Amino acid sequence: MKKKEIKILLAAPRGFCAGVVRAIDIVEKALDKYGTPVYVRHEIVHNKHVVDDLKKKGAVFVEELNEIEDHSRPVIFSAHGVPKSVPEEASSKKMFHIDATCPLVTKVHREAEFHYKNGYYIFLVGHKNHPEVLGTMGQLPKGSIKLIETYEDAQNINEKQISKPVSYVTQTTLSVDDTKDIIDVFKSKFPKIKSPIKEDICYATTNRQEAVKKIAPMCDMFFVVGSENSSNSQRLIEVAKKSGCINSELITFGEKLPIDLIIKSKKIGITSGASAPEQLVQNLINEIKKHCKVIIEEIVLTKESVTFKLPKSLN
Ligand code: SF4
Structure with a gap:
């Protein structure tokens, strides 16, 4: 049977922001420099795929420092930042800590x-x-x-x-x-x-929301690739709905894709939260391609060039 043709409007900027890139780099560089395990307090960024990938490389995720028995290993604080009591506790336990706070x-x-x-x-x-x-x-x-x-x-x-x-x-x-x-x-x-x-x-939150505002009113469906616990991804869903695309959904890859609704659509918008890897967006597009003939148009609101330096201890 001939596949129905749909248009995908791909939002740009989307996905990783400078703070997320830096935080993931910090964990990877620490693993290179200090070997495994490297501990990370809380999910380094709110994305299961990122966390699982780092786990495979030797990162161990904990919620609190008292879960770490071997104080000789480095511990990294997540991009979201920590209360002052956390580095104080690490110092009092003589733990080597690296701060990945954006x-x-x-x-x-x-x-x-x-x-x-x-x-x-x-x-x-x-x-x-x-x-x-x-x-x-x-x-x-x-x-x-x-x-x-x-x-x-x-x-x-x-x-x-x-x-x-x-x-x-x-x-x-x-x-x-x-x-x-x-x-x-x-x-x-x-x-x-x-x-x-x-x-x-931040600039990344603002730019991703502005891009959604521009695209969502033109779409029959809108997908945000991200995670349930990602604040910026959840806000992108709200923005898409408020901008007029009621059929807006978060895609975490734990759920079933609404294929019936996708096939009924003429235009589908896609973006991703600041902690979602681009590969997941491409995976979503490939899934849609199994059911429809897809034409992709990227709508670029602005280009981003922000980068952040790594902590000195990792240079
Ligand atoms: S979303 Fe903004 S504040 Fe959060 S890590 Fe990214 S750049 Fe930093």
């Missing part, structure tokens, strides 16, 4: 510290229990940062109860539009609120 997350940490030292009341816009949020809150003494998760949280702030000057920082992987709405509430309640000098939502 420099753009470290920037948020330093901002929060700056606000604290200057006597500000600090809001952090982010998702409770996400490792990046735990890491940012853990830069300061407990209770120094007020977490704001939603627009409603922001509206419920009682400005009369806050006598200090006010500032905010945000998680790096939030929805640009939802965060703007929250910040508008902050600004209406606290006209003098101190903002980050440069947006905390």
Whole structure:
């Protein structure tokens, strides 16, 4: 039977950001330099395929340092950043640690510290229990940062109860539009609120969301290749839906592809989260090709050229 022809609009930029490339490089370089095992605290980036690949090469993933018995081996902290207590614990146990925190997350940490030292009341816009949020809150003494998760949280702030000057920082992987709405509430309640000098939502999150906004309205279906626990991938799904493509789904390769819906579509959009390898996007396209004749058009919103240096200990 003749295959139906569909068009795939491939978003660019998509996939790995500079922080993810650096974090994976750090684990690979540490394995080269120090041999196996190299411990990694938490998934180095939120993608099962990346983690499984590094496991095969000799990385051992743990959630807490107390799971590591051999303190002579290196331990790497994930790209999401860690509370200050973690490097302190590693130092007290004389463990050699390497920090793979994305420099753009470290920037948020330093901002929060700056606000604290200057006597500000600090809001952090982010998702409770996400490792990046735990890491940012853990830069300061407990209770120094007020977490704001939603627009409603922001509206419920009682400005009369806050006598200090006010500032905010945000998680790096939030929805640009939802965060703007929250910040508008902050600004209406606290006209003098101190903002980050440069947006905390990072360039990679912003570019991937903008590309989805452009493509999703043209599509009958939209796929985001990523992971359930990847904040930026989840936001891309929300953005695709809000931009008008209700049939938007996360593809983790644990699920069955909705072949019926794919065959009924004329145009399918595809992007990938900042921690998803490009090979997975190509795997998805190859799966679709088994059922349809595919024409691919890449829609390039902008080119990215950001790179981050590796820690000195690995040079
Ligand atoms: S998504 Fe942004 S903040 Fe997170 S690792 Fe990538 S560049 Fe860094």
